[in-house]
Amino acid sequence: MRKVHFPPSRLVFSAIVALSGGLVASCGTGSGANPEQVTVYTGRHYGIEAVFDEFTEDTGIEVRFTTGSDPELRERLVAEGANTPADVVITADAANIELAASAGLLAALDSDTLRGAIPEELRSEKNEWFALSRRLRVIMHSTERVSEPPRSYADLGGSAWSKRLCLRPSTHPYTQSLVASLILNQGAEKAESIVEGWVANEPLYINSDTDILKAIAAGDCDVAITNTYYLARLLDEDPATPVAISWPEQPTTGAHLNVSTGAVLASAPNPGGARRLLEWLATKGQKTFSDANFEYPADPSVAPADLIVGFGEHTADLAAVRQLGRLNQDAVALLSRVGHE
């Protein structure tokens, strides 16, 4: 009798062939124009699912979404072009959405609801994108070691803050947009000398606003620039966190304002659903959308969360928001020239 021997490697190989076949069969299909579902690419991910759940409960429209960083999602949209399955894109900053708009990816929306809720400065000229919440990038300081905090972004270049300053690296869009606003408000030359001042103070670069604030609390730096909601999150956990806001550029140009935005894609398979989601986020969903992350609502008539009302009155730089995208490249070039990490 002969025993038939079938080497395991061939079994493995056959399994591979079978698996590959199955894989092709499992090929994804586009969302088509399913009116009950909206597809979202979102660069904002903190607490976003709760907002979408509320929308589904309210309207019966399901939301499926994928997260990523703003620039990477934009590159994906550029590559997908007319074939994109995405209906809506949500970004964490204003520059990336403006770059998407100039690449022709976004649809202009003629909506009274959106125009009524979102101030003119906080949406694009052609109504291609709309701010959904306001994010203020301000000066933070230790309440234990700093009695006279800086009052302007330029002050942070003062020699008093040598080796006491924490900054976010220039790879991050928040840093880029802040510098873009400095270029707009102060002129390119002045902006460059401001950033040179920061760099001369040998800042500690930390690529996380939360970790920057923790570094202040731990005594590793005394002043820094971060968004306000990161402090709110820490205060929500521990009200004794020894860090406070110093509102910059008051009452002149106002604190640097960036926005989280939403837009409908020009090639959205479900433009009707997309529009409903955006209108809902700008109206009924404003409070949930903003409060989930302690941000200021884009619609000024909606009250901010109590915790951040405690941060006090301030002027915000609304005028710069639309220009952040246009000036983004200049900002990146400036940051490279002066050797900002």
Added chain:
Amino acid sequence: MVRATTTPGPRRGAPGRRAGRLVAWVVTAGSALLVVAPVAVIAVSILDPTPSLWADLWRTRLPGMIADTLTLLVTVVVGAAVLGTSLAWLVTAHDFPGRRLIGWLLVVPLTVPGYVAGFVWLDTASAVIGPRGARSIWLCAAVLIVTLYPYVYLFARAAFRAQGADLRDEARVLGLSRVAAFARVALPAARPAIAAGGALVTMEVLTDVGTVRLFNVSTVADGVLRVWFGTGSRQAAAELATTLVATALALVVIERILRRGARYSRRASGRPMTPVRLTGVRALAATAGPSVVVAVAAGVPLVRLGAWGVEARRAGATATVAGGVWHHLGATLAVAGLAVAVCLGVGSGLVLFARRHGALGRVMVRASALGYAMPGPVVAVGAVIVLAALDRTDLVPGPVVLVGSLVGLVFALGVRFLAVAVNGIESGLDQMPASAVASARTLGARPIRIAWSVELPSVRPALVAAAALLTIDVVKELPITLLLRPFGFDTLAVWVWQATSESLWAQAAVPSLAMIAVGSAAVGALLVALERGAEVVS
């Protein structure tokens, strides 16, 4: 019953055979083309350079990027080579308490993703030397060395084992001391293996973008992303990325030239090396040394992740919106299983085809491995461009969309990691006696039958080893999975990213531990395969 006693030999150019050959050509060339396409769409940019970009870069960040990249590359490759080779020699040529267990544990650090080891050590070191001191290129290099040395260790260990007892004994008989026998005989003979491990480390360092950024180290790979996402210019980023591929290729070529002329033949005597028994202080040191390495590379991350995991559990943060750990584990295993299957399938097809078609075949194999020399995000966008272009053609039926599908994701992972499969299978085939194929051919077997009945069965250990390495790589992979995953298909690595991008380190602990567990299972399979492979080879 008597059948025909002679089988007519196959005639060249018979119609059936010609058709078979054509199919083999079309399939192989087609898959090679598909795999090269994402790299090619990026690399062609270099044909039309942007002088202004390079002028700007030279004046600003490029010198720093090159300095950081070279410093990191040299430190990590030398560090990993020295550490990996000495540990491999220690466990193959010596006997000491805990040798077998240590031999296994030394591979485990490979399963800790660099970005996880990075944030654990950044946090740990910050507590000791402050956040400013912790953000240094040297700590970054140290983290990369302890997570990457196992590549060298694995290859060197296999090489030392294969040398058997003869080489060393002859050296001793000729009057060399034990140390000299290692330095002048065993080490040079293992050089191709050490170089192979070093090549993997080189690629990992050149393409890393997750670990370096934690430590504020500005490498060229990081610069690619800086330029791309900072200026929105795909063209500019692609030009910079192409320099990385060129560097990687140049290093491989230089190593081959340096090795030219050196022949490392060995007799297949089959007498395994009897390890030298260490006693007393030496035995203690032999046990303690590797233990410290394992403790630093895997122990500290595991302990800290464990503590964070408990903290997350207390806070009730042990699941994401997509699901709990089982959901993410399932997604990870599904992606890894499919990607490994595709890499091995396409990889063996390519390698077997190349061995029959000389120079052109070799070019196809080399080209298909280029994705391994590119940073993950670059491969991801290259793949999106190719998939989206396919979606626009009639080749893909109407309602099917490749971008954002499992097929698209597996394709991109294949582009990135095919090299691992190809290298493994090639080295397996290299160890096979050439006479086996020649005999089969003399007996009139067709190429496909030779592949099926002779070559594939003999490289089984190599296939298993490649599968294990691929699993470890795919499980850790982040940028491609992040950009191309289907909706709701969040792997463990994606979970880690979601937590760490918000600095919620504690919430990254559970998925990190799960990734290490999957990787460790793969390491187990790898070591079993190597044990068997060693028997087959020697």
